[in-house]
Amino acid sequence: MTHRSGLILSAFVMGAGHHAASWRHPAAPDTPAELTPAHYLELARIAERGKFQSFFLADTLSFSPNLELNGISNLEPLITLAAIAGQTEHIGLVATVSTAFYPPYHLARLINTLDHVSAGRFGWNVVTSTADREARNFGLETLLEHDDRYRDAADFVDGTLHLLNSWAPDAVLRDRATGRYLDPALVADAPARFGRFDFGGALDLPRSPQGTPVLVQAGRSPAGITFAGKYAEVVFTVQRSFTEAHSFRAQLRAAAEQAGRAPGDIRVLPGLWPFLGSTEAEARQLHAELEELVLPEQVAKQIEIFTGLDLSGHGWDEVIPELPESGFQGQQGRYHKLRELIAGGENTLRKLQKEFGTSRGHQVLVGTPEQVADSIVEWFDGGAVDGFSIQPPILPHGLELFVDHVVPELQRRGVFHRDYTAATFRDELRATSAVPAG
Template identity: 40%
Template sequence: MSKKQIALGVFLMGTGHHMASWRHAEVPSDGFEDFNYFREIAQIAENGKLDMIFLSDGLSFNHLSHPAELVRLDPLTLLPALAAVTSKIGLAATASTTYNEPFHIARKFASLDQISKGRSAWNVVTSYYEHEASNFSKKKHLAHELRYERASEFVDVVKGLWDSWEDEALIRDKESGIYFNPEKLHSLNHEGKHFFVKGPLNASRSSQGQPVIVQAGSSEAGTTLAAQTADVIFTAQQTLEDAQNFYKKVKKKVIESGREPDEVKIMPGVSPFIGKTEDEAREKYEQLQDLIVPEIGLDFLSDYLGGIDLSEYSLDDQLPEVIPETNGNQSRRELIIELARRENLTIRELYKRIAGARGHWTIFGTPEQIADQLESWIVSEAADGFNLMFQYLPGSLAEFVEQVIPILQQRGVFREEYSKDTLRGHLGLSIPTSRYTTLKTK
């Protein structure tokens, strides 16, 4: 019996996830806007046979934001360029349903899918930074529940537009002069609460049918939307027990949505530190921790807690007993508060804990120990794979590819070569059937 395969993505965030990564001696401090830097990272990841690279995005910042948020390349500008210098690895970009329109998103990702020959993915977010509203002529950020209500309709419209052209609709017969079969071209004619979209889309289906849908919300609204629409769920889980509970809950929701559990891959974020010994791995971590500017660390924590003002407290105090509710990121806020309470962390200790992985699982050890920890979550039904969050790039990614990937390959839980050409193929996901083809066969 073959072993379950581990899906692995690389979550790219500037020069690394750690807020002080740009200060690391091995890191190019201007990598945030350097295409050659991203090309090197993408090619290292592809040489490691990883499933995809994953780009986050945000539409606002302040002067104390994570450096990767101060200046950053637009994902849907960067990824088509990376598609030209790679041939197999998947390309996932983040785009907000709150500050975009469905037709634009459908067209952009369908175009990336064609350019990359079936390797694109859309990470669906609803925007939890409240200040984004002011950059889009809005005085107030949409309420959390309303954002997810809009997102649900938004995704449905995008998927409908992606079905505009049935397979084999484009005949392109030069002799007869017939370019397409009009019976296989469809207008969506969507009329809903938030959108009125006629269609059709001026982009056809790719070799993987539709771009892969990634969803990163772990709130009730987020997991419900993901269970109904997503192919991949990116989540933050701190412990094996929490990850198992999340995995079980979401797979149950997937089944209740009328889908098979294997149709959705759950990929928690994980930040690995690799050393010849576990102590050496932890030393690498502490070297980065020592580079944190306290004011930036404190602001970073405040932002994740919904903008609470922590300046009146000592850094050696614990979090206040009462933390106001927020209209921002619900699930991550709860995870960070729970972490602080569970481990009795001071404010200083807490911002240091989230400075790199932002509440995601951080692991330390030799290459064998890292492989053990990853595999343990897979066999314990806590994950289908992982979104790897390297603290400084490209060095820590190269270490993982050179030292951990061969161990996973030897154990038979990760591919030695790509056997498929599309991202859906890498992830073991089926090609979605066009809604119009389905209607004809009923």
């Protein structure tokens, strides 16, 4: 069989692992490694050894309702990735940064610096934030309403990109003979305005290797799809079925075309939770062990985050009320998925744990490396995805298994590259996407 080539893999790491009970399992470290930079550096090195195109750290800006039982998700991502940048050579480094709270000028300086520090490997996961508890940490009562957040985010991104591009690539002269360090004619040092964001002049740092970071996004609402069509180069998403994933990728590619971009400029990476074993029975045992450790309060908190429902004290088999069609201002994709599940009879914590609760709606694969590779290749060859955001349930255990056993299988089948070929993150994505089918 001839396969498409050019599969993209991103390592999405979170604390001791994505599973709600990861830190309690014997395969997880005995000490709180998730609080140490060494933990994330080890994970980045494992992902780079597996030739992953990117390494991703998410972020929220408030005390999480999940923290009591799930543990810490990550250290602050920008600082953590700055530390990782000096200890890795090829892998793209992606951080979540919200458009709701950073001043664009401040963020532009951070992005520019991280792209310099990493020699052109930085990516920005653009989020608008979804919880009012985050807003209150920045002196605001509430966030803007959902679609207004995306309109504001577009102005924010436009302004940030303007600043990052305010120096021409050859603006720095460093002419020792004349004593001229730069050519001011090649710096756009003039006031500019983007929506509510005003700038007095140019960024105070020269252009970085990529100029602008690789832009990543994760929205599934109509406003999120329109935003992604205009800006995103990579989209992280939640899709459990091939049909759903295929349709969503088509929507995003159409949105890119409508924004005047080529459909191939946008790469879609659904989340994937791999539970791996040398046999299918071994993999199923690992999955069962972790699921057995989950408490009803953990599922309840997860549902509350994505719906606003207070389910504290809810037992495993108490019925959850149906959700209204509209009104929720948080993440729309997960809200409507939960609304659909509850209306369809998955209306208790026990049922939702299986369908959504511990995986947050992502695709779960339980099996041998060959079985996991079969599914990845099927979705990729079928045009449903451009790759996957790999979200190991336990870290570093799950990432090591994937790199050591699934990656070689994907390489053997000709869908995944064997080495990096480009200097920057963006160029690596382009090189990967341009690889012809074998």
